Amino acid sequence: MRLPERAVLLAPVDDDPGDCSAPRRGGWRPGARWARQDTPSHGDVAAQIAALPTHAQPPMRELGRRSEAASHPYKAGVPARRIIASVPQPIEQAPLALVGKVGRREEVVSACVGARALGIHPGMAATHARALVSDLDFRPAEPAADAALLDRLALLAVRRWSPIAAVTPTDGLWIDLAGCDHLHGGEERFCARLIAFCRRAGFTARVAVADTAGAAHALARFGRDELTRIEPRATAEAIAPLPVAALRLAPSALAAARKFGFERIADLLPVARGPLARRLGLAAITRLDQALGAVAEPITPREDAQVPVVERRLLEPIGTAEAIEQVMHDLLDDLAVVLQARGLGARSLRLTGLRVDGGEQVVAVGTSRPTREVSHLLRLFKLRIERIDPGMGLEHFRLVASHTEPLDAVDLGAVLAGETLVRDPARLVDVIAGRIGVRSVFRIAPVESHVPERAVVHSDPNERPGNWPAWQRPIRLFARPEPLLHVMALLPDQPPRRFEWRGKTYTVVAGDGPERVHGEWWRRDAEVWAVRDYYRVEDEEGGRYWLFRRGDGFEEDTGDLSWWIHGLFG
Amino acid sequence: MSAAPDSLAPRIEQLRTIATPVTDYRVLPFGVEAIDRRLAAGGLRAGALHEATARSGSMADDGAATLFLAGIAAREAASTGGPVLWATCRCDLYAPGLAQAGLSSASVLYAQPADDAALLAVIEDAVRDGTPSAIVAEARKVSMVATRRLQLVAAEADMPVLLLRRRRARDQDPFAEPSAAWTRWRIGSAPSARLDVAGVGRARWSLDLARQRGGESFSLIVEGSDETGRLAVPAELGHRAAETVGTARHAAA
Numbered sequence: 001m002r003l004p005e006r007a008v009l010l011a012p013v014d015d016d017p018g019d020c021s022a023p024r025r026g027g028w029r030p031g032a033r034w035a036r037q038d039t040p041s042h043g044d045v046a047a048q049i050a051a052l053p054t055h056a057q058p059p060m061r062e063l064g065r066r067s068e069a070a071s072h073p074y075k076a077g078v079p080a081r082r083i084i085a086s087v088p089q090p091i092e093q094a095p096l097a098l099v100g101k102v103g104r105r106e107e108v109v110s111a112c113v114g115a116r117a118l119g120i121h122p123g124m125a126a127t128h129a130r131a132l133v134s135d136l137d138f139r140p141a142e143p144a145a146d147a148a149l150l151d152r153l154a155l156l157a158v159r160r161w162s163p164i165a166a167v168t169p170t171d172g173l174w175i176d177l178a179g180c181d182h183l184h185g186g187e188e189r190f191c192a193r194l195i196a197f198c199r200r201a202g203f204t205a206r207v208a209v210a211d212t213a214g215a216a217h218a219l220a221r222f223g224r225d226e227l228t229r230i231e232p233r234a235t236a237e238a239i240a241p242l243p244v245a246a247l248r249l250a251p252s253a254l255a256a257a258r259k260f261g262f263e264r265i266a267d268l269l270p271v272a273r274g275p276l277a278r279r280l281g282l283a284a285i286t287r288l289d290q291a292l293g294a295v296a297e298p299i300t301p302r303e304d305a306q307v308p309v310v311e312r313r314l315l316e317p318i319g320t321a322e323a324i325e326q327v328m329h330d331l332l333d334d335l336a337v338v339l340q341a342r343g344l345g346a347r348s349l350r351l352t353g354l355r356v357d358g359g360e361q362v363v364a365v366g367t368s369r370p371t372r373e374v375s376h377l378l379r380l381f382k383l384r385i386e387r388i389d390p391g392m393g394l395e396h397f398r399l400v401a402s403h404t405e406p407l408d409a410v411d412l413g414a415v416l417a418g419e420t421l422v423r424d425p426a427r428l429v430d431v432i433a434g435r436i437g438v439r440s441v442f443r444i445a446p447v448e449s450h451v452p453e454r455a456v457v458h459s460d461p462n463e464r465p466g467n468w469p470a471w472q473r474p475i476r477l478f479a480r481p482e483p484l485l486h487v488m489a490l491l492p493d494q495p496p497r498r499f500e501w502r503g504k505t506y507t508v509v510a511g512d513g514p515e516r517v518h519g520e521w522w523r524r525d526a527e528v529w530a531v532r533d534y535y536r537v538e539d540e541e542g543g544r545y546w547l548f549r550r551g552d553g554f555e556e557d558t559g560d561l562s563w564w565i566h567g568l569f570g
Numbered sequence: 571m572s573a574a575p576d577s578l579a580p581r582i583e584q585l586r587t588i589a590t591p592v593t594d595y596r597v598l599p600f601g602v603e604a605i606d607r608r609l610a611a612g613g614l615r616a617g618a619l620h621e622a623t624a625r626s627g628s629m630a631d632d633g634a635a636t637l638f639l640a641g642i643a644a645r646e647a648a649s650t651g652g653p654v655l656w657a658t659c660r661c662d663l664y665a666p667g668l669a670q671a672g673l674s675s676a677s678v679l680y681a682q683p684a685d686d687a688a689l690l691a692v693i694e695d696a697v698r699d700g701t702p703s704a705i706v707a708e709a710r711k712v713s714m715v716a717t718r719r720l721q722l723v724a725a726e727a728d729m730p731v732l733l734l735r736r737r738r739a740r741d742q743d744p745f746a747e748p749s750a751a752w753t754r755w756r757i758g759s760a761p762s763a764r765l766d767v768a769g770v771g772r773a774r775w776s777l778d779l780a781r782q783r784g785g786e787s788f789s790l791i792v793e794g795s796d797e798t799g800r801l802a803v804p805a806e807l808g809h810r811a812a813e814t815v816g817t818a819r820h821a822a823a
Contacts, residue, residue: 383695423652425679428701432655432692436683444665444675456665464676468666475633475640475671477664509761510770538770542761543630567664568629570637570671570759570773570794 055095055114059135095133099126100141109141113204146170154302161190164301172220174213174299191227211235213299214291218246218265236292240266247291253284265291308344308401310334317356317393321385324353324394328381331399332374345370345407351381353388354396361388365434368462369426370405376427380434429461450517452477452566471515472536474546474567481564484547489563492553495535499547501565506545511537516552531558536569544569596728598646602792604803605777609753610785614642617728618752619721623735623744625758625778632736634775635757636663636708637671637795639732643704644672644799646730652703655696657681657689660708672799686711690720693731697723708734718750745780753782760791763804774804 049057095114099106106126118133130138150167157165157175161184164176177187184190191207198205208219208228215235219228222242230238239246242265244257260279262268268276268288277285289295310331318324328351339346347370353361363384371377388394432441442458445465449455452473459465482501489496495511513535519527532548539545546567551559599606599613606612614620622639624631643654656663656678665675679702683689686709693707697720712733724731733751735744745754756778762771773794779787793802 423701425653425701428653428655428679428696428699431695431699432681435692435695436681436688440682440684442680442682443678444680446666446675452664452666458680461679466676467674468669470670471666473666473670474664475636475667476629476662477667478662510764510768512769536770538762540761541628541630542759542774543628544633544759544762544770544773545630567667568633569667570630570633570635570775 053114053117056117094137095120096137096139097129098141099129099138100143143170151302155304158302158304161194164299166299166302168217172217174216176299176301177209187229191229195227210238212291212293213297214248214287215239215293217248218242218291222246236269239291240264240269244268247284247287249284249287250281253280256280257284308335308338308342308346308404309398310338311396311398313396314394317390317395319390319393324385324388324390325378325382327397328385328399329374329378331397332377332381335399335401336372336374339372339401339404339407343406343408344401344404345372346377346401346403347405348401348403349377349381350400350402351384352398352400353390353394354398355390355394356392359391361390361394363387364402366403366430366438367426368429368433368438370407371426372407376430380430383431383434426462449520451520452517453479454520472512472569474569477546477567478565481548481566484563484565487563489549491561493533495537496547496563499563499565501545506539506543508537509540511535513537514549517548529555529557534566595725598642598730600801601645602801602803604790605792605801608779608785608788608790610782614730615752616646616730617725619717619724619731619733619750620753620755621717621733621735621745621749621751622755622757624737625756625776627737627740631758634759634773634794635734635755637773638755638757638775638777639706639734640668640671640673641795641799641801642730642732643706644677644795646704647673647677648798650703652701653677653679655679655681655693655702655705656707657683657692657696657705658708659683659685659689659710670797671795672797690716693720694723697727697729697731700727700729702729704730704732706732706734708736710736710738712747712749714748714750721750721752751781754780756780772802 095112095118097111097115097120098109100109101107102109108120108122108124108126108129110122111120115133115136118136120129120133120136126138129136147167147170150171150173154165154167154173157173162175162177162180166174168174177190181187181190184193187209191209194207195205206220206223206226208216208223208230210216210219210228210230211232212235215230215238218239219230219242222245228238244262244265244267245254247265249257256279257263257268262271262280265288273285286295290297312327312331312334314327318327331351335346335349346367348364348366350362350364355361363381365377365380365384367377367380429441441461443461443463443465444456445459445463446468447455447457455468484496485500486505487496487499493514495513496508498505498507500506514533515535517532517534519530519532521528530550531552532550533552534546534548537545537547545565546569547563547565549559549561549563551561553561595611595618596616597611597613598616600609620639620642622635624635647654654673654677656668656673658680659682661682663680665678668678669675681689681692681696683692689707689709690712693705696702696705712735717733720731720733737744745756758776758778760774760776762774765771774791775794776789776791778789781787791804793804795801
């Protein structure tokens with residue numbers, strides 16, 4: 001679109017007070033025939049102005065007061081007829097440009113069609129643009145808000161058009177139509193509906209349908225028409241005339257392409273790959289291949305995951321534990337419905353209570369398995385009521401299932417068989433973990449190691465661990481073996497006859513052993529030759545102890561023959 | 571006046587039922603005649619608090635008391651199929667040893683609270699939850715009020731709560747404090763039978779029932795629990811079964 005000549009729209013008379021403004025040096029009389037000849041009449045000017053799009057119409061101060069077509073109060077003149085522009089006006093709003101910071105410089109980030117018509121284009125310095133068109137509507141750019149809007153659009157696309165839809169950075173959407181175009185009446189109808197939808201929503205959209213995501217991306221941005229449809233297997237011809245920038249290249253690769261004279265994609269196609277990769281970089285080759293379909297480019301769809309939230313506003317603030325419990329119960333009932341509808345179970349829940357004074361009280365519970373059982377969750381929350389400080393009263397509650405997992409229908413085998421008590425260890429784990437912390441509830445699982453202190457490990461309380469080999473093991477095992485003094489024992493393999501531990505002398509009357517445990521040479525060098533000989537001994541009073549000697553009694557480097565106590569049998 | 575004996579007869583029946591102790595609760599028998607005979611209802615009451623402590627401050631007695639409670643819990647877990655909750659603030663329990671007393675790793679759930687107050691709260695929560703088949707807890711400081719609470723919730727849930735009372739000081743007797751427990755046991759290790767070969771025989775414990783409701787206290791030497799948590803009474807010298815004696819094996823070898 002070209003702007004009409006400014007000269008035509010200027011006021012018929014130049015208002016320069018220094019020089020005599022009137023033609024013929026003041027011999028001017030309003031309405032003189034000679035004065036009318038080369039200047040358009042008021043009616044013509046008004047019609048010309050009306051023919052311009054709204055945003056391009058010159059303001060009144062540019063026209064000057066004298067051209068103001070004020071109707072005579074006593075002569076009811078025929079009003080000037082507005083000429084309806086045959087070209088539909090692209091936008092109704094005033095022209096708008098967004099200004100943002102690029103690097104260290106304020107520049108125009110984007111401009112609408114109207115603003116472009118006035119000579120504003122993206123990349124122009126903001127001060128330059130302001131000087132050019134002073135009364136243009138400049139607003140700060142908000143990239144985060146743009147991204148959020150685009151994300152909402154992608155979400156809508158996932159819900160309404162195709163399960164695979166994603167945002168392409170900054171300004172586009174990818175919609176994978178494969179397999180779902182027939183649901184929308186074919187590709188053409190879908191595109192027409194898409195454009196119509198965008199127009200209704202207030203967006204200007206450009207749509208391209210192609211075999212590959214890269215080609216569609218290029219055609220939507222650099223193609224000639226608002227809607228481009230490429231027949232299958234005609235991708236290369238379609239993108240050949242597009243500029244190289246359509247391939248989503250890095251700025252350095254674009255600069256290199258310019259330097260080597262590659263302007264269009266058609267220039268790249270016949271060039272051998274090796275030299276091309278050396279000049280533009282391997283990433284550029286990948287982009288070209290992605291656009292042509294030689295390299296797959298899967299679309300990671302926008303996930304339609306919404307956090308289930310329910311909330312209640314109370315008529316009056318509450319402060320008692322019973323009232324809070326009631327609200328918790330109501331909220332959990334609501335949440336259970338939401339979760340059931342989506343087939344989810346909650347793993348963690350967060351309850352936020354808003355106080356009258358504006359403060360927030362937050363309590364959270366976690367479960368070890370996904371659940372939506374109201375009574376169980378309520379019990380977990382009840383443990384937390386004492387941590388809520390109601391202050392002057394709580395008036396608004398909000399329950400968020402911040403972590404959910406799929407939860408299908410569960411079988412009721414035991415209940416249908418008539419058992420009234422449901423034994424669910426996961427529920428017990430939640431209750432205890434809510435009281436003392438998740439890390440304090442565990443099972444002890446076997447580890448494949450013969451070294452006693454390494455044979456056990458804390459494991460997930462919801463899994464059933466295996467079993468240990470049936471060697472005689474003590475009921476209490478010391479975290480660190482304790483040294484024994486004055487041990488009398490026959491080498492190499494007899495249990496001790498007497499030993500001294502914690503200042504007391506024990507006389508051994510019976511003993512079993514040895515059980516030889518070798519060091520785990522793959523763990524550390526000190527264990528390569530290490531040996532422990534374990535003995536189970538009983539003293540005169542009936543105490544049964546688990547002792548070991550370091551070393552096998554023959555080789556020096558298996559141990560220093562010192563004696564230790566490691567545990568107790570009952 | 572002829573109606574008087576007829577009206578008296580049911581009243582005497584009624585008096586008799588009042589006089590005899592009502593044992594309408596579930597009972598966990600030991601399966602050992604010598605013990606069950608001396609317990610009030612022929613076994614430990616299922617829904618009750620039972621306490622045990624080591625006879626002396628030595629750690630060997632402590633191990634015996636631990637295994638005694640583990641055996642009771644193992645038998646209850648095997649019959650009901652639920653997990654056993656083992657709550658303790660210490661971490662020197664050795665799970666493979668527990669597995670050899672009948673509590674396999676799959677049937678025990680451990681809770682390790684920071685202190686005794688949290689431990690009691692955990693027990694109470696777990697009893698009210700009803701999932702565990704039995705609860706074993708090791709605690710140092712348990713007040714009379716706490717034991718009464720535990721006894722009440724245990725009776726309500728019909729779940730055995732087994733409390734191992736540990737000494738707070740070297741010479742302090744945990745049973746000197748009053749408690750609402752149904753039974754209180756003092757367990758110590760006793761010398762095992764000498765085998766004719768070198769080796770340690772089956773563990774023996776001296777059971778000392780310090781108190782039980784509705785029954786007398788007694789003392790007994792028993793043989794320690796086997797892989798299913800069962801105790802046994804050592805055979806009298808004259809009535810030994812031939813196959814359990816070391817000499818027979820020795821003779822056969």
